[in-house]
Amino acid sequence: MNVWTKLLITALLITPSGAFIACARADDTERGATGLPIVFSIRLPAVPTDEELESQHACIGQIEVEVNELFPDEVRALAAPYRIANGLHIATRKPTITQQLLFHAGEPYKRSTLDETERLLRAQRYLREATIEPIRYNDDGTVDVRVRVHDVWTLSPGISFGRKGGKNSTRFEFEDTNVLGFGKQISISRSSDVDRSAWRLAYTDPHVLGSWWQLSGARGSLSDGSETSFALARPFYSLNSRWSLGGSFADVTSSVARYSHGEAVDRFQMRERNFDLGGGVSSGLSGGWTRRWLAGVRHQQRSFSDTTDLWRGTLPEDRTLTYPWVGVELIEDSYIETHNLNQIGRTEDVYLGRSLRAQIGFASEELGSTRDALMLKTAAQMGTALGADQYLIHTFGLDARLEDGALRNAVIDAGTSYYRRHSARRVLFASVTASLASQLDPERQLLLGGDNGLRGYPLRYQSGTARALFTIEERLYSNWQPLKLFDVGAAAFFDAGRTWGRDPFAAGSSGWLKDIGVGLRLGSARSGLGNVLHVDLAFPLDGGRDLDSVQLLVETKRSF
Numbered sequence: 234m235n236v237w238t239k240l241l242i243t244a245l246l247i248t249p250s251g252a253f254i255a256c257a258r259a260d261d262t263e264r265g266a267t268g269l270p271i272v273f274s275i276r277l278p279a280v281p282t283d284e285e286l287e288s289q290h291a292c293i294g295q296i297e298v299e300v301n302e303l304f305p306d307e308v309r310a311l312a313a314p315y316r317i318a319n320g321l322h323i324a325t326r327k328p329t330i331t332q333q334l335l336f337h338a339g340e341p342y343k344r345s346t347l348d349e350t351e352r353l354l355r356a357q358r359y360l361r362e363a364t365i366e367p368i369r370y371n372d373d374g375t376v377d378v379r380v381r382v383h384d385v386w387t388l389s390p391g392i393s394f395g396r397k398g399g400k401n402s403t404r405f406e407f408e409d410t411n412v413l414g415f416g417k418q419i420s421i422s423r424s425s426d427v428d429r430s431a432w433r434l435a436y437t438d439p440h441v442l443g444s445w446w447q448l449s450g451a452r453g454s455l456s457d458g459s460e461t462s463f464a465l466a467r468p469f470y471s472l473n474s475r476w477s478l479g480g481s482f483a484d485v486t487s488s489v490a491r492y493s494h495g496e497a498v499d500r501f502q503m504r505e506r507n508f509d510l511g512g513g514v515s516s517g518l519s520g521g522w523t524r525r526w527l528a529g530v531r532h533q534q535r536s537f538s539d540t541t542d543l544w545r546g547t548l549p550e551d552r553t554l555t556y557p558w559v560g561v562e563l564i565e566d567s568y569i570e571t572h573n574l575n576q577i578g579r580t581e582d583v584y585l586g587r588s589l590r591a592q593i594g595f596a597s598e599e600l601g602s603t604r605d606a607l608m609l610k611t612a613a614q615m616g617t618a619l620g621a622d623q624y625l626i627h628t629f630g631l632d633a634r635l636e637d638g639a640l641r642n643a644v645i646d647a648g649t650s651y652y653r654r655h656s657a658r659r660v661l662f663a664s665v666t667a668s669l670a671s672q673l674d675p676e677r678q679l680l681l682g683g684d685n686g687l688r689g690y691p692l693r694y695q696s697g698t699a700r701a702l703f704t705i706e707e708r709l710y711s712n713w714q715p716l717k718l719f720d721v722g723a724a725a726f727f728d729a730g731r732t733w734g735r736d737p738f739a740a741g742s743s744g745w746l747k748d749i750g751v752g753l754r755l756g757s758a759r760s761g762l763g764n765v766l767h768v769d770l771a772f773p774l775d776g777g778r779d780l781d782s783v784q785l786l787v788e789t790k791r792s793f
Contacts, residue, residue: 280367280368280369280370280376281370281376283342283344283367286342286344286367286370286376287341287342287343287344289374290341290374291341291342291370291374291375291376292338292339292340292341292342292374292375292376293336293337293338293339293340293341293342293375293376293378294338294369294371294373294375294376294377294378295338295369295375295377295378296331296334296336296337296338296377296378296380297368297377297378297379297380298327298330298331298379298380298382299379299380299381299382300324300325300326300327300330300382300384301381301382301383301384302319302322302324302384303318303319303322303384303385303386303759304318304319304717304759315717318386322384322386323411323413323414324384324414325359325360325382325384325411325414325416326413326414326415328443329411329414329415329416329440330354330380330382331380332440332443332444333350333353333354333357333440334350334380335349335350335353335471335473336350342367342376345518345566346473347365347366347378348365348568349471349472350363350365350380351363351364351365351582352568352582353470353471354380354382355580355582356582357416358385358387358410358411358418359384359385359387359410359411359416360382360383360384360385361383361384361385361579361758361759362381362382362383362579362580363380363381363382363383363580364380364381365378365379365380365381366378366379366381385757385759385760386759386760387409387410387411387760388408388409389406389407389408389409389760394787395426395787395788395789396785396786396787396788397683397684397688397692397784397786397787397788399495399683399691399692399781399784400426400427400691400692401426402424402425402426402427403424403425403426404422404423404424404425405422405423405424406420406421406422406423406424407420407421407422408420408421408422416439416440417436417437417438417439418435418436418437418438418439419435419436419437420433420434420435421433421434421435427692428457428487428488428490429455429456429457429458429487429488430455430456431453431454431455431456431460432453432454433451433452433453433454433460434451434452434453435449435450435451435452436448436449436450436451437449444467445467445468445470446465446466446467447464447465447466447467447468447479448464448465449462449463449464450462450463450464451463455486455487457486457487457488457502458485458486458487458488458502458504459484459485459486460483460484460485460486460487461482461483461484461485462481462482462483462484462485463481463482463483464479464480464481464482465479465480465481466478466479466480466481467479469513469515469525472517472518472523472564472566473517473518473523474515474517475514475515475516475517476512476513476514476515477512477513477525478511478512479509479510479511479512480508480509480510480511481507481508481509482507482508482509483505483506483507484504484505484506485504485505485506486502486503486504486505487502487503488500488501488502488503489501489502489503489676491676491678491738491739492678492680492693492696492739493696493736493738493739493740494691494694494695494739494740494779495682495690495691495692495693495694498738498739499738501537501538501539501548501549501676502537502538502539503535503536503537503676504535504536504537504538505533505534505535506532506533506534507531507532507533507534508531508532509529509530509531509532510529510530510531511527511528511529511530511531511558512527512528512529513525513526513527513528513560513562514526518566521565521566521567522563522564522565522566523562523563523564523566524561524562524563525561525562525563525564526559526560526561527559527560527561527562527592528557528558528559528560529557529558530555530556530557530558531554531555531556531558531594531608532553532554532555532601533552533553533554533555534551534552534553534554535549535551535552535553535676536551537549537550537551537676547675549674549675549676550603551603552603552604552674553601553602553603554596554602554603554604554606554608554634555596555597555600555601555602556594556595556596556597556600556602556606556608557594557595558592558593558594558608559592559593559594560590560591560592560593560610561589561590561591562588562589562590562591563587563588563589563590564586564588565586565587565588566586567584567585567586567587567616568582568583568584568585568586569582569583569585569618570582570583571583572657573657573658573660573710574652574654574660574793575792575793576756576764576765576792576793577710577720577721577722577754577756577765577793578710578712578714578720578756578758579720579756579764583616583624584614584616584626585616585617585618585624585626586614586615586616587613587614587615587616588613588614588615589611589612589613590611590612590613591610591611592608592609592610592611593607593608593609593610594607594608595607595608596608596634604636605636606634606635606636606641607634607635607636608634609631609632609633609634609635610631610632610633611629611630611631612628612629612630612631613628613629613630614626614627614628614629615627622652622653622654623651623652623653623654624650624651624652625649625650625651626649626650626651627647627648627649628646628647628648628649628650629645629646629647629648630644630645630646630647631643631644631645631646632644633645633671639671639672640671640672641671641672641674642672642673642674642677643670643671643672643673644668644669644670644673644679645668645669645670646666646667646668647666647667647668648664648665648666648667649664649665649666650662650663650664651663651664657710658709658710658711658712659707659708659709659710660707660708660710661705661706661707661708662704662705662706662707662708662793663703663704663705663706664702664703664704665701665702665703666686666701666702667699667700667701667702668699668700668701669698669699670697670698670699670734671698678693678696678736678738678739679696679697679698679699679700679732679736680693680694680695680696680700681694681695681696681697681700681702681730681731681732682694682695683771683784683786685702686702686704686728686730687702687728687730687746687748688726688728688748688750688769688771688784688786689728689746689747689748689749689750689771689772689773689774689784690746690748690773690776690780690784691780691784694746695730695731695732695739695742695743695746696732696736696738696739697732697733697734697735697736697739697742698732698733698734698735698736699732699733699734700730700731700732700733701730701731702728702729702730703728703729703730704726704727704728704729705726705727706724706725706726706727707724707725707726708722708723708724708754708793709722709723709724710722711723714758717758717759718757718758718759718760719755719756719757719758720755720756720757720758721753721754721755721756722753722754722755722756722765722793723751723752723753723754724751724752724754724769724793725749725750725751725752726749726750726751726752726769726771727747727748727749728747728748728749728750728771729745729746729747729748730745730746731743731744731745731746743775743776743777744775745775746773746774746775746776747773747774747775748771748772748773748774748784749771749772749774750769750770750771750772750784751769751770752767752768752769752770752786753767753768753769754766754767754768754793755768764789764790764791764792765789765790765791765792765793766787766788766789767786767787767788767789767790768785768786768787769784769785769786769787770783770784770785770786771783771784771786772784
């Protein structure tokens with residue numbers, strides 16, 4: 234056998250770049266002038282680009298699913314606690330991932346579909362990251378893809394503490410957002426805050442029997458009432474979904490307080506029962522847009538009683554609204570991937586498109602309503618990339634009843650958020666929000682305080698018929714990850730807000746209220762129990778002598 238034959242029958246090793254390298258033992262190869270063995274390599278073409286795959290009408294071939302452990306190998310080798318955590322953690326099962334894929338073997342390869350699937354997977358609380366990439370292009374015109382996800386710790390037995398607006402809250406819970414790796418959620422909790430204490434049991438199945446149907450239910454025992462809810466729905470789970478259908482029921486009894494300068498001045502009992510049945514149809518994603526036609530029927534009932542010890546005024550009238558409704562939803566397919574914006578160290582999917590959802594219904598006494606009313610509800614968003622890592626996002630919302638030619642229980646919300654990235658670890662954030670109310674129902678107030686953005690003041694401190702809030706914040710994101718458990722960030726902020734108009738149950742406006750402060754941010758790098766822990770110190774710059782000179786706020790939010 235000559236040397237060329239020996240070279241051809243040697244083992245072929247596939248490198249990550251797709252090259253095939255033919256290797257031979259030194260004693261089986263001819264040696265060059267230097268005396269070193271001669272090694273021949275043959276490089277095959279790399280996987281085509283996304284554009285090339287789509288232009289060649291490639292189809293999906295094999296789908297590989299890779300679920301990374303809680304702590305990767307390089308971390309696990311450092312100490313025994315990481316190995317123990319990996320051993321105790323039940324990994325997400327591969328069928329749990331595959332049932333959420335928007336593509337299947339044999340279907341045309343579309344990068345937009347892979348991107349949307351990544352976004353859908355990253356939205357799950359039990360996953361930290363998700364990437365989907367082509368790994369092989371085959372002779373039959375198919376392309377194999379790999380789905381790689383990163384697990385987080387989802388079992389949470391423990392006690393949590395929060396503070397905002399000068400009031401404390403505590404919570405004891407046992408929660409698992411990925412039961413046995415199947416993606417189901419179950420929790421039992423005991424909570425206590427300024428409004429009430431409660432026991433609550435809840436269950437959610439986001440994929441009933443591996444389908445897109447979702448089932449959820451909750452039962453709560455409150456210090457001032459009770460709670461029961463149930464929902465079964467098949468939502469528009471993707472931009473290309475063609476139909477949705479679902480129904481929900483909720484029955485909640487609790488007390489409602491009306492506030493002035495952060496103190497409850499009136500309280501009464503309210504029972505609210507809601508029933509919804511609706512769905513929609515769509516022709517899917519076309520030309521970068523999705524249009525959906527919606528319809529349904531809704532029943533809302535509220536009844537009031539004076540069973541609390543702080544009732545001082547006239548009770549609201551019992552109210553029933555039963556009405557059919559129709560609506561339309563428009564969504565532009567426009568997302569970007571980024572890091573260190575509203576999260577720390579995670580891939581973020583920021584929506585920079587235009588969207589609109591509008592509904593109109595008619596409540597009639599002939600259908601059992603206590604009044605005739607036109608029911609209006611609208612939500613809209615528009616995002617813009619200004620270049621040089623600058624983003625502008627506008628939002629608008631309207632929720633109202635039109636009765637006898639006048640808007641009642643109407644709230645109009647509008648806001649603008651601005652992001653400017655100075656560097657990979659510094660971002661300037663600013664936002665302006667405003668709300669306008671008209672003839673609110675007696676159980677509803679338009680409030681401003683430490684629980685909704687004015688961090689240096691007590692919760693529910695101001696009330697009126699209009700409000701505005703301005704926030705500017707310099708955000709810092711570090712690469713420090715203590716014990717490989719937390720991502721650390723910080724912020725310096727300034728808030729300014731005020732209300733206008735007179736709430737009949739509260740004191741008049743105090744004008745513009747301002748505060749400054751600093752805060753620590755801890756992102757949960759290995760946990761799915763809440764994205765960012767906020768610890769803020771806020772210093773009020775206005776207000777009366779009854780205010781504390783500093784407010785401590787501790788709370789968990791879904792964003793920075």
